[in-house]
Amino acid sequence: xxxxxxxxxxxxxxxxxxxxxxxxxxxxxxxxxxxxxxxxxxxxxxxxxxxxxxxxxxxxxxxxxxxxxxxxxxxxxxxxxxxxxxxxxxxxxxxxxxxxxxxxxxxxxxxxxxxxxxxxxxxx
Numbered sequence: 001x002x003x004x005x006x007x008x009x010x011x012x013x014x015x016x017x018x019x020x021x022x023x024x025x026x027x028x029x030x031x032x033x034x035x036x037x038x039x040x041x042x043x044x045x046x047x048x049x050x051x052x053x054x055x056x057x058x059x060x061x062x063x064x065x066x067x068x069x070x071x072x073x074x075x076x077x078x079x080x081x082x083x084x085x086x087x088x089x090x091x092x093x094x095x096x097x098x099x100x101x102x103x104x105x106x107x108x109x110x111x112x113x114x115x116x117x118x119x120x121x122x123x124x
Contacts, residue, residue, distance in 0.1 A: 013123060014077075015084040016095070018070055020058035026087075027055050050120035056087060056095075060112045067102060067110040074100055074114065082119045094119050 031047035046052075060070055077083055079098030086092040100114035 013082065013084060013094075014073070016073060018060055018062075018066070019088065020060055024059060025057045027057075028052050029055070053118040053120070054093075055118070056116045058087075058114050058116060060114070062110055062112065064108050064110060067112055070112050071100070071102060082121050085116060094121060 031051045031053075032044050033047045035043045037043065060067075062070060073083075074097050077096065079096060082094045082096045084092055085095045095116040096119050097114050097116050100112055103111045103113070105111060
């Protein structure tokens with residue numbers, strides 16, 4: 001069941017409230033600007049104040065109805081709109097999901113694997 005947060009512009013930010021299976025992976029790719037100068041010298045600086053977004057690869061085990069609800073949530077956001085998500089033990093953050101897979105294990109058991117990319121868009 002999704003929860004909603006009203007943004008100042010009247011838009012609604014949803015909360016992704018399903019809990020992933022224990023594990024998964026988390027990675028960070030720092031965004032850096034480079035200036036190549038003479039004699040092989042390179043100067044590097046972070047690309048903005050939010051230069052280290054996190055990507056979480058998560059897996060959700062669910063029955064058919066719950067898997068349908070998760071997939072409907074992700075499709076509704078279409079990889080473009082962000083949503084709130086709190087990874088167990090971490091602070092709440094804004095994420096978008098542009099890629100996920102759904103596997104059918106049989107007898108109503110399904111698995112959704114998704115890649116959540118942290119974003120720093122404005123709004124609450």
